[in-house]
Amino acid sequence: VPAEAQAADSLTFTPIEGSDADEIIVPEGYEWNSIIQWGQSLVSTTPNLTDAQIRDGFLATAAAAENMNNQFGYNCDAAEFFPLPGFDADGATSGIICVNHEYMNYNLLFEFGEEPDPANTRDRRNYDSRVEYFRANPEAARFARANVGITVAEIERVDGAWQLVLDSQFNRRITLDTPINLSGPAAGSDFVQTQGSSRGITVLGTYNNCAGGNTPWGTYLSAEENFDQIFGGFAALEERLGDSTDPVDIKTLDFHRRIVPRSGDSSLGLEATWNRFDSNRVPNEAFRYGWIVELDPYDPTPRPKKRTALGRFKHECATTIVATGGQVAVYLGDDARFEYLYKFVTAGTFNAANRAANMDLLDEGTLYVARFNDDGTGEWIAMDYDSQPALRSATVEGTDVPQFANQAEVLINVRRAADIMGATPMDRPEDVQANPVTGKVYMACTNNTRRTSETRLSSRQGREVDDIADIPNPRTNNSFGHIVEITEDGDDNAATTFAWEIFMLAGDPNSEEGRFLTQLNDIDEAPLGTNDTYFAGWTDASVLPAIGSPDNLGFDNQGNMWIVTDGRQPTGNNDGTFVVPTEGPTRGFLRQFMSSVNDSEVCGAEFTPDNETLFLNIQHPGDSGVIGAPASNFPNGGDSEPRPTLIGIWKTDGGVVGS
Numbered sequence: 001v002p003a004e005a006q007a008a009d010s011l012t013f014t015p016i017e018g019s020d021a022d023e024i025i026v027p028e029g030y031e032w033n034s035i036i037q038w039g040q041s042l043v044s045t046t047p048n049l050t051d052a053q054i055r056d057g058f059l060a061t062a063a064a065a066e067n068m069n070n071q072f073g074y075n076c077d078a079a080e081f082f083p084l085p086g087f088d089a090d091g092a093t094s095g096i097i098c099v100n101h102e103y104m105n106y107n108l109l110f111e112f113g114e115e116p117d118p119a120n121t122r123d124r125r126n127y128d129s130r131v132e133y134f135r136a137n138p139e140a141a142r143f144a145r146a147n148v149g150i151t152v153a154e155i156e157r158v159d160g161a162w163q164l165v166l167d168s169q170f171n172r173r174i175t176l177d178t179p180i181n182l183s184g185p186a187a188g189s190d191f192v193q194t195q196g197s198s199r200g201i202t203v204l205g206t207y208n209n210c211a212g213g214n215t216p217w218g219t220y221l222s223a224e225e226n227f228d229q230i231f232g233g234f235a236a237l238e239e240r241l242g243d244s245t246d247p248v249d250i251k252t253l254d255f256h257r258r259i260v261p262r263s264g265d266s267s268l269g270l271e272a273t274w275n276r277f278d279s280n281r282v283p284n285e286a287f288r289y290g291w292i293v294e295l296d297p298y299d300p301t302p303r304p305k306k307r308t309a310l311g312r313f314k315h316e317c318a319t320t321i322v323a324t325g326g327q328v329a330v331y332l333g334d335d336a337r338f339e340y341l342y343k344f345v346t347a348g349t350f351n352a353a354n355r356a357a358n359m360d361l362l363d364e365g366t367l368y369v370a371r372f373n374d375d376g377t378g379e380w381i382a383m384d385y386d387s388q389p390a391l392r393s394a395t396v397e398g399t400d401v402p403q404f405a406n407q408a409e410v411l412i413n414v415r416r417a418a419d420i421m422g423a424t425p426m427d428r429p430e431d432v433q434a435n436p437v438t439g440k441v442y443m444a445c446t447n448n449t450r451r452t453s454e455t456r457l458s459s460r461q462g463r464e465v466d467d468i469a470d471i472p473n474p475r476t477n478n479s480f481g482h483i484v485e486i487t488e489d490g491d492d493n494a495a496t497t498f499a500w501e502i503f504m505l506a507g508d509p510n511s512e513e514g515r516f517l518t519q520l521n522d523i524d525e526a527p528l529g530t531n532d533t534y535f536a537g538w539t540d541a542s543v544l545p546a547i548g549s550p551d552n553l554g555f556d557n558q559g560n561m562w563i564v565t566d567g568r569q570p571t572g573n574n575d576g577t578f579v580v581p582t583e584g585p586t587r588g589f590l591r592q593f594m595s596s597v598n599d600s601e602v603c604g605a606e607f608t609p610d611n612e613t614l615f616l617n618i619q620h621p622g623d624s625g626v627i628g629a630p631a632s633n634f635p636n637g638g639d640s641e642p643r644p645t646l647i648g649i650w651k652t653d654g655g656v657v658g659s
């Protein structure tokens with residue numbers, strides 16, 4: 001690394017090399033530790049989950065489910081830190097961490113050894129389907145339901161390392177069995193009423209909680225992403241309602257087609273013990289998932305709320321920033337191929353002097369979707385029934401049934417509303433983060449291997465989409481993803497127009513199969529190839545690491561962008577953590593900070609307010625293995641079973657992370 005370049009920014013750590021070793025690698029002078037790992041108990045009255053229990057089939061018992069209601073769940077994803085009073089003053093360093101538990105790897109819960117033993121009734125491979133497995137092992141289904149959701153836990157810093165505060169009043173779990181309220185415009189809508197919730201204002205549980213966010217008033221936002229995995233029975237529903245001329249039936253099918261449940265069994269098989277996950281039996285249950293959930297980490301009393309004003313889709317994240325006029329903007333990615341970027345702007349304004357006054361700010365406001373114009377401008381289009389004639393006049397394709405009757409229906413089927421209004425299909429919008437120094441907004445488009453070089457209209461998620469690479473998504477077979485930089489007009493996050501440019505085309509900048517681009521003026525010659533890269537104009541490829549599939553983003557107080565990856569790395573290394581300045585002479589000079597363990601993705605990139613600790617979640621370590629034959633032994637080493645784990649990284653001698 002050239003010394004003059006290194007000296008030009010605040011990132012003075014020695015970058016690491018990428019690695020495929022089953023270990024966490026951090027720069028010289030740094031340490032890491034496991035803060036909370038899967039199965040670790042939050043209370044002293046419940047024991048920790050042991051490797052012996054995992055290996056002997058304990059997870060399929062009622063006791064395992066009881067315990068898991070007090071233990072750290074599976075596949076930790078988002079991490080958001082909320083300081084407690086006195087943080088970093090008088091030596092007091094404690095706070096609350098909120099963590100999402102996205103989904104489960106059944107092979108690491110219910111499959112034993114390389115070959116199944118036919119006599120083992122707890123081995124999932126002895127059953128024809130997941131549904132059959134859970135019918136035979138209903139307690140395993142209870143355990144599965146307790147494994148996902150959210151953990152809220154107090155942690156404290158002792159001698160550098162953060163650790164769980166056992167029995168803290170803040171410690172709690174949210175699972176698939178926790179009552180949650182629906183609030184905002186879609187609460188109570190006909191389409192969120194079910195046999196079990198006739199008023200349509202309560203839901204049991206939250207699922208596929210991916211990334212998240214926090215609010216200026218200190219609440220946690222959790223994003224329900226691939227909730228469609230949990231619903232089955234769609235072919236039977238289509239069979240039953242397909243010939244109906246009842247507008248409700250026609251709209252029910254259309255709403256589902258834009259985020260479609262599994263045609264037969266769900267991916268999880270939990271409908272074996274719970275009818276509500278069978279979309280034929282309870283058609284509206286899926287409309288009660290796919291929302292942003294808000295909870296108060298400091299107060300376990302009020303129920304969490306699903307904020308329907310923010311729309312229903314495969315929510316990746318929810319990133320808030322206070323706009324010039326005091327409204328709160330929330331940036332929202334919809335992580336699927338050819339889906340959209342959204343922004344919600346509150347009607348009310350943030351009141352810094354009165355926390356309680358902000359608690360329902362997210363129930364009222366305007367949801368926008370982004371259109372990226374080829375000339376580098378963009379517009380936020382209001383997803384608003386009252387002010388958009390095109391939404392009021394739209395009909396369900398092939399019928400004369402009105403597509404939407406009110407704003408609630410726009411929000412439930414907002415992908416369809418965004419199609420109608422001409423939003424720009426992107427290469428899987430994952431995390432969105434705002435730079436606290438400049439106010440610019442960054443969106444990770446993680447990858448999209450379906451981008452082609454010639455126009456090919458194909459049917460995806462209930463609509464026809466043009467697959468051709470375009471200016472905002474310029475690469476064909478975009479295996480390694482890209483990052484888009486957005487500058488709101490007037491530097492106001494409530495603006496309805498913006499400027500945008502590509503910040504990074506990820507990949508291997510030293511690949512012989514692609515070009516290392518130092519400017520994108522020739523982007524009109526798109527499509528660019530899979531291995532063409534661009535790092536915000538940085539000109540020296542030799543000092544850049546390879547990076548693939550940027551997923552979550554985070555910013556430190558200096559305005560450096562931290563990037564964690566989820567997926568294929570260009571040179572075959574494990575996923576990792578990278579950092580890049582977005583301004584100044586080293587804009588685009590990416591460096592690798594951390595390498596993760598086998599089969600894992602890295603989530604989070606969350607800092608303490610003093611930037612002295614970086615929190616990361618290590619998700620699905622060793623997920624290509626089975627119990628007893630793990631592909632990773634993270635975090636406990638030896639021949640232990642792999643466990644999704646929240647880790648902290650800090651400088652041994654103190655100081656901000658990155659220095």
Ligand code: FEO
Nearest residue numbers: 210225316335430
């Ligand atoms: Fe759950 Fe889009 O990652």
Ligand code: CA
Nearest residue numbers: 077102601619
């Ligand atoms: Ca994930």
Ligand code: CA
Nearest residue numbers: 210211430551
């Ligand atoms: Ca993600």
Ligand code: CA
Nearest residue numbers: 430446551566
């Ligand atoms: Ca991802």
